[in-house]
Amino acid sequence: MTTFAAFGLEEDGLVLIPGTEYRVRQGALAPFLELSEKAKSAGYELRVESAYRSFDRQLSIWNRKATGKLKLLDANGAPFKELPKDEEVLMRSILLWSALPGGSRHHFGTELDVVDGKSVPEGYEVELTEQECDGMFAPFHKWLSEQIETQNSCGFERVFVSGRGKIQPERWHISHRPSAFELEKLFDPKALRKVYEKADLELKSAILDNFDELMHDYVYPYFVEK
Template sequence: MTGQVESHLVTLANGHRLHPEAAAAFALLQQDASAAGFELAIASSFRSYDRQLAIFNGKACCQRPVHDERGQVVDMNALNSMEKLAAILRFSALPGASRHHWGTDIDVYDAAAMPAAYQLQLSPEEVAPGAIFDPLHRWLDRRMNAAQSHGFFRPYAEDHGGVAVERWHLSFAPISEGLETVLDASTLQQCWGDELLLREEIAKDLEAIIDSYVKVPKGWCSMF
């Protein structure tokens, strides 16, 4: 659950790793996408605890850029510690709390739409109306129900005040819906070591952080 073991995963031909049930469902979704003229590809699948820790700490110490919803770089030096934490959590999960730890969640794009040498960003600009990946996501929009999505849904389809909207992020509900209900503050605190930055700020409001940045609003994926 916290990304510290990988025994729950299978490796796909492209090297990405997923829960076996999510992998099988994604293969079916890929087939449907291909028939519609898209090359549905994975940009990110399973992410280990150590990898998430490196991402989070890199942003907390200003070694990695932090972006806002418009894709602009945030001046982290101008923020206090709590503001830094909020800015990071808009697009990057706490180590141990990323949905990508579960092997159920993926970031996707249309490989067929990319020109030669195109650098994938997974940014709001890429999925905006009329942008390079908008046709794929409009197709996915029409399939976001249990019968046509093979169990996938968008946990961050709307802005509920936590994670920013991420059209590219899909989650396999038959597995992820159960896991998010058992992830709690105690589980997270047990996996953290002294290397996690902003620990004091996180501890002040950990339960609220889990509710806002990990769990999907109640009923959001009830169709599954």
């Protein structure tokens, strides 16, 4: 693996999670399947909503949000009527809910968004919100917290918890820490800056002008070390 693996620009070593369309790094698959078995024994069904995501996929999300083609939500979760005119304000508004291309932990292939498939009502479309975690998925999250606290979660932990960086808490997002650590070690901000300079990236100048701060607020707080 090279530094580009940490940005979702190198897909060697990714494997499909059986029965899904989602991929993870080889080393995270067996622990995930083990965690799924544990969940099953406890009466839950670990359903994957997202796993590996490529740089290009995140770039497409970013660019569509920056140009109003994809709905942009404010801090309260209400859609903006009009996009902020100031590039920096717009950039920070997108960052409330979406990661920078190259800056998403989903590029690592060691991160998954999960829900309890058994608790999803028929026809309901999962949104991945706090309300769902407090509602239909509350028993599942209580169980998951217990597994993490007692180190029975096969190496998985939550990373988007309050008191770290500027990303909102995401209970559904779990990280296979031993595998993620390998990707974190490969993450080279100088290489990412070069990728940005060449990429067809909306709000590029605002991103490059604030690059170090963005790394400090949205990337490094979630690393095991650094």
